[in-house]
Amino acid sequence: MSPGASGGSLRVASYNLKDLALDRAAAARVVRQIDPDVLCLQEVPRRLFSTWRVSSFAAECGMSWSGRHRGSGGTTIFTSPRVHVAQSQHVRLAVPAMRRTRGYAVTLVGPAGHQPLVVASIHLGLDPAERERHAGQILAAVASGGPVVLAGDVNEVETGRAWASIASALVPVSPPAPTFPADSPQSRLDVVFASPTLTVLPHREVTLDVRDLVAASDHRPVWVDLCVGADSVLAADRGA
Numbered sequence: 001m002s003p004g005a006s007g008g009s010l011r012v013a014s015y016n017l018k019d020l021a022l023d024r025a026a027a028a029r030v031v032r033q034i035d036p037d038v039l040c041l042q043e044v045p046r047r048l049f050s051t052w053r054v055s056s057f058a059a060e061c062g063m064s065w066s067g068r069h070r071g072s073g074g075t076t077i078f079t080s081p082r083v084h085v086a087q088s089q090h091v092r093l094a095v096p097a098m099r100r101t102r103g104y105a106v107t108l109v110g111p112a113g114h115q116p117l118v119v120a121s122i123h124l125g126l127d128p129a130e131r132e133r134h135a136g137q138i139l140a141a142v143a144s145g146g147p148v149v150l151a152g153d154v155n156e157v158e159t160g161r162a163w164a165s166i167a168s169a170l171v172p173v174s175p176p177a178p179t180f181p182a183d184s185p186q187s188r189l190d191v192v193f194a195s196p197t198l199t200v201l202p203h204r205e206v207t208l209d210v211r212d213l214v215a216a217s218d219h220r221p222v223w224v225d226l227c228v229g230a231d232s233v234l235a236a237d238r239g240a
Helices: 026-033 050-061 128-142 159-167 210-216 233-240
Strands: 010-015 038-042 076-079 084-093 101-111 117-123 149-151 190-194 222-227
Touching: 010 026, 010 117, 010 149, 010 190, 026 050, 026 159, 026 210, 038 101, 038 117, 038 149, 050 076, 076 084, 076 117, 076 128, 084 128, 101 128, 117 128, 128 159, 159 190, 190 222
Parallel strands: 010 038, 117 149
Antiparallel strands: 010 222, 038 076, 084 101, 101 117, 149 190
């Protein structure tokens, strides 16, 4: 990751897009309303015309995309013009034959003049043992000695072993509200975890049209504002 703005806050969001198989215009409206600096995505299109579809969606959201996500199991990361990205990588995780591919996306990003953050988008699988194994592998891979944020769909709630594995190193910092299914949320599957050294700012609610939330995906998005400097430059740019 590399510095970009001069200081302030960093809004990190996570959203499972269900392969953009539902209402992509509604999904883009949701993202624009949240206005994240870093957007961790799961279930982005992976097959026919996937690069064009993801790139077009990034433009519809007013965000930038690295243009690469092969091997990531449908995860990727968008960034806003308010931050600068030094590195982006998509990593495949081992799964048994005939099982859905899994992976994660990781980027090094941050405001100018401040220590950059490692931010990873994750989407754990449906098998509990696989989730726990992948959680440990991702944690080991992204450990940098500096602040880390993991955001995504962990496919289990707080009592799960993968959740416990991540929480042994990072703190769940997004609001403790259910995110799935979108039309009547019952389970908190989508979450942002962050290094305990990072300061979490008071949560700012965003007015989102419930019709868009239900039309866009079967998951609801989550987001958090992290303090990365003394001045709230990014927050001020956003008009917060």
